[in-house]
Amino acid sequence: MQTTILPNILGVAEQYNLEADRKTIGKKETRFKCPFCHADANKSRKYFLSINEGKNVFKCWSCQESGGVLRLISFLENKSEQEVIEQLRESNGFNYQKHPAERLTRSQLKMIGYEKIDWIKNREYDVEMYKHFRNYVYQKWLNFVEYKQDFAYQQLYIGLLSGKFQQTVKQIEKDEKELNISLLDKAIKKLSSAERCVEELEGEEFIASVCNRKHPFYENIDNLIAALELKTKKERI
Numbered sequence: 543m544q545t546t547i548l549p550n551i552l553g554v555a556e557q558y559n560l561e562a563d564r565k566t567i568g569k570k571e572t573r574f575k576c577p578f579c580h581a582d583a584n585k586s587r588k589y590f591l592s593i594n595e596g597k598n599v600f601k602c603w604s605c606q607e608s609g610g611v612l613r614l615i616s617f618l619e620n621k622s623e624q625e626v627i628e629q630l631r632e633s634n635g636f637n638y639q640k641h642p643a644e645r646l647t648r649s650q651l652k653m654i655g656y657e658k659i660d661w662i663k664n665r666e667y668d669v670e671m672y673k674h675f676r677n678y679v680y681q682k683w684l685n686f687v688e689y690k691q692d693f694a695y696q697q698l699y700i701g702l703l704s705g706k707f708q709q710t711v712k713q714i715e716k717d718e719k720e721l722n723i724s725l726l727d728k729a730i731k732k733l734s735s736a737e738r739c740v741e742e743l744e745g746e747e748f749i750a751s752v753c754n755r756k757h758p759f760y761e762n763i764d765n766l767i768a769a770l771e772l773k774t775k776k777e778r779i
């Protein structure tokens with residue numbers, strides 16, 4: 543059994559916005575993008591950092607970095623482990639970090655269909671069931687966040703094509719505040735990335751045709767070809 547004096551490692555990963563592989567939530571090992579080596583940063587569906595909540599430890603399958611929750615916090619906060627321990631002592635370690643599901647606010651819970659969850663009562667009733675429920679709620683929340691992130695991206699893309707980019711950015715920022723999650727950064731990153739899967743490209747092309755515009759990728763290619771043609775023409779002259 544894990545001694546409760548230490549923070550929950552999943553809670554720490556979530557607090558520092560490490561991106562989780564949703565398929566692994568609730569499993570013995572939960573996978574995340576590795577904050578140490580970033581070897582999986584630009585690879586979709588690759589998550590090298592493995593976190594074992596039961597043992598409160600982590601390991602990266604790429605850079606081999608491994609350790610307990612204190613090591614993870616000390617890296618993420620750029621402090622020595624001794625400093626982390628002091629900090630935990632001061633803040634009474636016990637409540638310092640809960641499971642991510644238990645840290646959801648009331649309004650966040652409401653967004654995924656729960657009026658209120660009394661985690662303590664749940665735990666008292668049946669510890670195993672409480673653990674399953676915790677993971678279930680967390681998974682549901684991550685699904686909701688992903689849905690909102692996809693939606694923010696679509697909005698941003700439409701905003702770009704319809705000439706209302708700034709308004710869209712403002713709207714997304716408003717949503718971010720309301721939901722207390724990050725949306726804009728990811729959407730902008732995706733918008734500026736050259737990588738697209740087929741479904742994403744199809745979705746974008748559809749929006750482009752509705753807006754009566756060409757997909758920006760093809761527009762860029764046309765511009766590039768035009769520029770090259772101009773260059774070769776000039777060279778010939």
Ligand SMILES: [Zn+2]
Nearest residue numbers: 576579602605
């Ligand atoms: Zn790594």
